[in-house]
Amino acid sequence: MHHFEDLGQQKEASALGMWLFIAQEIMFFGGLFLIYTVYRSLNPHAFAEASAQLAWQLGAINTVVLIGSSLTMAMAVHAAALGRRKAIAGWLVLTIVLGLVFLGVKVKEYADKFEHHLVPGPHFHFEGPQARAAEVFFSLYFAMTGLHALHMIVGIPILAYMAWMGWKGRFSPEYHTPVELTGLYWHFVDIIWIFLFPLLYLLGAHQV
Numbered sequence: 737m738h739h740f741e742d743l744g745q746q747k748e749a750s751a752l753g754m755w756l757f758i759a760q761e762i763m764f765f766g767g768l769f770l771i772y773t774v775y776r777s778l779n780p781h782a783f784a785e786a787s788a789q790l791a792w793q794l795g796a797i798n799t800v801v802l803i804g805s806s807l808t809m810a811m812a813v814h815a816a817a818l819g820r821r822k823a824i825a826g827w828l829v830l831t832i833v834l835g836l837v838f839l840g841v842k843v844k845e846y847a848d849k850f851e852h853h854l855v856p857g858p859h860f861h862f863e864g865p866q867a868r869a870a871e872v873f874f875s876l877y878f879a880m881t882g883l884h885a886l887h888m889i890v891g892i893p894i895l896a897y898m899a900w901m902g903w904k905g906r907f908s909p910e911y912h913t914p915v916e917l918t919g920l921y922w923h924f925v926d927i928i929w930i931f932l933f934p935l936l937y938l939l940g941a942h943q944v
Contacts, residue, residue: 747913754917758924761887765928768883772876772935775869782869786862787939789854790877791845795937798841799929805834806926813919816902816912824902824915831922832895835888842885849874877936884932887925894918 776783808831815823853861854874862870898918901907907915 779869782866786870786873792937816915828899
């Protein structure tokens with residue numbers, strides 16, 4: 737761009753902007769993790785019982801899927817650094833497919849929660865004396881996984897645009913910063929899930 741001295745300066749500025757964006761996202765998720773920690777410490781047994789209602793197997797499948805998508809995203813960045821047009825598009829499309837698989841599994845999980853009346857609100861139903869604390873757990877579950885899924889929903893069109901640009905030959909060994917920054921965003925989303933999975937799904941797995 738005309739307001740940068742060279743591609744190196746443009747890349748540094750773009751990377752700084754992305755890291756600042758990720759930093760504020762970490763603070764945002766960090767607030768949710770803090771709330772989770774406080775309520776879990778106050779209601780450990782209720783949180784464990786509520787967690788046992790989650791299908792940890794589906795969570796594990798999604799963990800593997802996201803780890804796979806991190807690999808394909810890394811391969812896309814590598815292909816961009818080498819200027820391989822078809823490989824860029826191919827790896828990014830595969831990343832999109834894995835992202836859609838993740839969201840599909842998440843839709844199934846959410847549907848099960850609606851079916852079993854585990855969605856916080858007037859129709860929430862949980863057996864036992866700690867139903868109120870269990871509702872807090874599911875409120876945090878939907879808030880944290882929903883926000884995470886929203887980041888993926890935003891990321892998938894960006895990946896599609898990067899794939900299209902890559903197919904058109906817009907990237908080269910000298911200029912592939914957009915793919916690198918998209919990779920940073922996608923890896924951040926994956927890392928957040930690595931924390932969500934044990935905190936939400938494995939807390940009550942031993943009770944199943």
